[in-house]
Amino acid sequence: MARSMWRGAIQFGLVTIPVKLYLATEQGGIGFNLLHASCLNRIQMKVYCPYHDEVIPRSETVRGYEWSKGKYVVVTEEDIDSVPLQTMRAIEIEMFITAARDSGGTQFVKQAYYLEPEQIGAKAFYLLKSVLAEQGKSAICKIVLKDREQLAALNPFGNTMLLTTLHWPDEVRAIDELNLPEDQIEFKASEKKMAEQLVASMTGDFDADDYADDYRQALMAVIERKVAGEKPEPQERAEPTNITDLMAALEASVAAARTERKAAKAGPKAGPKADAKADAKADQAAAPRQRRRKTA
Amino acid sequence: MPGEQLDLPISTASVTERLPGRITPMQPAPGVAPFDDPAYLFEAWWPGIRAIAVVDGGRLVRLEAEGLADALTAFGELTEELPGQLMEDGVVLDGWLLALDEGGWLDTHLLRRRLGGDGRAGRPAFVASDLLWCGGVDWHRRTYASRRQRLEAVLLDGDRCVVSHALRGEGTLLAEALARFGLDALSARRLDARYRFGGSGEGWLRVPIAPAEHFERPRLALIQRLPFEETD
Numbered sequence: 001m002a003r004s005m006w007r008g009a010i011q012f013g014l015v016t017i018p019v020k021l022y023l024a025t026e027q028g029g030i031g032f033n034l035l036h037a038s039c040l041n042r043i044q045m046k047v048y049c050p051y052h053d054e055v056i057p058r059s060e061t062v063r064g065y066e067w068s069k070g071k072y073v074v075v076t077e078e079d080i081d082s083v084p085l086q087t088m089r090a091i092e093i094e095m096f097i098t099a100a101r102d103s104g105g106t107q108f109v110k111q112a113y114y115l116e117p118e119q120i121g122a123k124a125f126y127l128l129k130s131v132l133a134e135q136g137k138s139a140i141c142k143i144v145l146k147d148r149e150q151l152a153a154l155n156p157f158g159n160t161m162l163l164t165t166l167h168w169p170d171e172v173r174a175i176d177e178l179n180l181p182e183d184q185i186e187f188k189a190s191e192k193k194m195a196e197q198l199v200a201s202m203t204g205d206f207d208a209d210d211y212a213d214d215y216r217q218a219l220m221a222v223i224e225r226k227v228a229g230e231k232p233e234p235q236e237r238a239e240p241t242n243i244t245d246l247m248a249a250l251e252a253s254v255a256a257a258r259t260e261r262k263a264a265k266a267g268p269k270a271g272p273k274a275d276a277k278a279d280a281k282a283d284q285a286a287a288p289r290q291r292r293r294k295t296a
Numbered sequence: 297m298p299g300e301q302l303d304l305p306i307s308t309a310s311v312t313e314r315l316p317g318r319i320t321p322m323q324p325a326p327g328v329a330p331f332d333d334p335a336y337l338f339e340a341w342w343p344g345i346r347a348i349a350v351v352d353g354g355r356l357v358r359l360e361a362e363g364l365a366d367a368l369t370a371f372g373e374l375t376e377e378l379p380g381q382l383m384e385d386g387v388v389l390d391g392w393l394l395a396l397d398e399g400g401w402l403d404t405h406l407l408r409r410r411l412g413g414d415g416r417a418g419r420p421a422f423v424a425s426d427l428l429w430c431g432g433v434d435w436h437r438r439t440y441a442s443r444r445q446r447l448e449a450v451l452l453d454g455d456r457c458v459v460s461h462a463l464r465g466e467g468t469l470l471a472e473a474l475a476r477f478g479l480d481a482l483s484a485r486r487l488d489a490r491y492r493f494g495g496s497g498e499g500w501l502r503v504p505i506a507p508a509e510h511f512e513r514p515r516l517a518l519i520q521r522l523p524f525e526e527t528d
Contacts, residue, residue, distance in 0.1 A: 191323075198481075243457070244454075250461060253476050254470060256473070257469055257473040258469060
C-alpha cells in the first residue's frame with residue numbers, strides 16, 4: 001500500500017476534515033549515474049571551500065541568504081522554526097472559485113497529490129467533493145509541505161479529490177516578455193467556420209492511456225539489449241523515397257477505394273464488361289504519372 | 297577544362313516587369329462534406345504550408361509562404377530543382393510546401409522544424425495545384441480547367457516538385473482514399489472558376505473528411521495552418 005507523505009486536515013470555516021496526502025505522479029524518465037569513463041566507478045560530488053582550499057564535510061555547512069552582493073546572513077533551523085505559520089498541519093481553504101480554464105494562475109501547477117479522508121471525516125470530505133463537482137467550483141487553499149508554504153487548488157477527481165500545488169504569482173513570468181501582436185487579429189466568418197470544422201473533426205474524449213512515452217520505451221529496449229550483452233542495432237529505416245512515390249501511393253489508395261466500392265456495389269447484374277471497364281479505370285488511376293525530365 | 301566556370305548561353309534577360317508583386321493567394325470557402333460533381337476537380341488538402349513560387353530568369357526568385365519571412369532559405373533545395381523542372385520561364389505557381397521523412401511520408405513535425413530554421417529537417421517538397429502566370433503571361437483570369445492543363449504541361453514531375461494528382465468529379469471516392477492516408481480534408485476546385493486573389497466564392501472549397509479509424513501512417517499529425525493575413 002502506498003505511503004502517505006503528509007497528514008493533516010482540510011479546514012474551512014468551522015469544518016475540519018482529517019486527510020492524508022499521496023503523491024499522484026512519479027518521474028517517468030530513465031535515471032542515469034555519472035561514472036568515471038576509465039574505471040566505470042560512480043563519481044562522488046565533494047563539497048569544496050575555495051577560501052580554505054579544502055574539501056569539507058556537509059555537516060560544516062550552514063544556510064546563508066545573500067542580502068547584498070557578497071554579503072550573507074546565516075539562517076539557522078531555529079530561525080526557520082520561529083516563523084509563524086497558520087497552515088502547519090492544515091489545508092486551509094481561502095476561497096472557492098469557478099473552475100474555468102482561465103481562472104487566474106491556476107494553470108501554473110507544480111505537483112499533484114491525491115487526498116484520502118480519515119475515517120472520521122469521510123462524510124464531510126465527500127460532501128465537500130460533491131458540492132465542488134455540482135457547482136463546478138475549485139477551492140484555493142494554502143498548505144505547508146517540505147517546510148514551505150504552498151498555494152494549491154483542490155478539485156474533485158474520480159472517487160477522491162486532487163490537490164495541485166501552484167506557483168506563487170511572483171514565480172510566474174509575465175507574458176509581456178513575448179513578442180505578441182498588439183492589435184486584435186480579425187478573422188473572416190469563413191476562416192472561423194473552417195477552424196471550427198477542423199476542431200470539430202479532431203474533437204474526442206482524452207484518455208491518457210492512449211498515449212505512451214515512445215522515446216523512453218525505445219531507450220529502455222536499447223539498455224536491455226546492452227544488459228543482455230547484445231549490441232544495439234540501429235533501427236531499420238525505410239529506403240528514402242520522394243514526393244512522386246507519395247503521389248503514386250495516393251493513386252494506389254484511390255485505386256483500392258475504387259475496387260472496394262466496386263466490390264460493394266457489384267451485384268449479379270454487373271457483367272464482365274462493366275468490371276473490365278472499372279478495372280481499366282482503376283489501373284489508369286493507380287499508374288503513377290510518368291516522370292518526364294527536361295533534357296539538357 | 298574540368299571544373300571551370302563557363303558562361304552558359306542562357307538568356308539572363310529578366311521578365312520581372314511582367315510578373316506581379318506580392319500575391320495575396322486565393323483562399324478556399326469551407327465545404328461541408330465530400331460530394332461528386334463533374335464540374336469540380338478534387339485533390340488532397342496537403343498538410344503543409346500554402347506557398348506561391350515565382351520563377352523568373354531561370355531562377356526561383358520568390359517563395360511566398362504565409363507567415364514566413366524567408367521561405368527560400370528554409371526550402372533552399374527547391375531553388376535549383378523547381379526551375380529545372382519547368383518548361384517555361386516567367387511562371388507563378390500556387391501550391392503547398394511539405395516536409396517528408398526518410399520514408400517519403402508527410403511529417404508536419406519536420407515541417408515545423410524546417411520553418412523554424414532547421415534547414416536539414418526532413419526532405420522538402422513542393423506540390424503545385426495552380427498556375428497564375430506562365431511565360432510571363434497572366435493566366436489568372438482563365439478557367440481553372442485551362443490553368444490546370446497548362447500547369448501539367450509546364451511542370452515536369454521531379455524528386456521534390458510535382459503537380460498534385462487530382463480526380464475529376466469523384467470527390468467521395470478521393471475522400472475515401474485520403475481518409476486511408478490519414479488526411480482530413482480535400483480540395484474541390486470548380487473547373488470553370490478564375491483565380492480570385494484573396495477570395496474564392498464557391499470556386500474553391502476545403503472539404504473536411506471524417507478520418508478513417510485505421511489509416512496507413514498514424515503518425516501523420518494533421519495540424520493545418522489557417523490563413524491569417526488575408527486582405528482583399
